[in-house]
Amino acid sequence: MVSNQTKISPEFIQNAARVLKTLGHPDRIKIVEYLDDGEKTVGQIHRELEMLQPIVSQHLKVMFDRGIVINRQEGTRFFYALANEFIFKILDCMADAQEKIRNGAWTFESQEN
Amino acid sequence: MVSNQTKISPEFIQNAARVLKTLGHPDRIKIVEYLDDGEKTVGQIHRELEMLQPIVSQHLKVMFDRGIVINRQEGTRFFYALANEFIFKILDCMADAQEKIRNGAWTFESQEN
């Protein structure tokens, strides 16, 4: 399979870079993955993923600001959800890559440390 | 279309985070995209993408260390190429997302600045 040849536009590159960089944090990947099956409250994330509550809020704020998650308030709770399919696609992409690597179909070597 | 439900393993998350974060830089996305149709020398990248040579080398070093690109030497030249299909897939993913967003099929709003 050959790679898509669509040219990526300069404006989009800025956005994409921002999103990729933001997703490039283990905790945030975990959060995004956890949100994959539907909206969750801050508390759920905090308890389920065993992260400090302010850390969770901070990650969610960053991801909200960058268009990765959306939220809605219900009383004192905030429900967060993935904002768009781009995020789903990247998750798919990662899960897929993981499979291929596990299979030995791909290799994925890091050279340092 | 529903998202892939494969669970992402903790070890893989570390790698994925590293790669995504590394790709989350406009210059590096441009370089990776430029490498999409085959290996290129540092000088080609430098001239074609109009980036300072040490910047290019620096980006390439980071990407090499993180398993995103590979290289081979030929005389005084170094040819760099994408290291594996994970990178291709992410590129595809981005190009795809760009299309959908351009179409208006998705929205992608950034909330800040």
Place this chain on the structure above:
DNA sequence: GTTTTATATAGTAAAAACACTATATTCTCT
């Protein structure tokens, strides 16, 4: 052997990201 060309590396100042503690805000319930 000296000069050019191509690339890498060092050094560094500025900016951004991170992790964590403490505190504020806002609802809800009584």
Place this chain on the structure above:
DNA sequence: AGAGAATATAGTGTTTTTACTATATAAAAC
């Protein structure tokens, strides 16, 4: 009104990233 729960925000020290200039290295050409 007061207490408790859920979440956000402030403040801060530390680490990482980034951008850039200057310099080193190594092969090629003359």
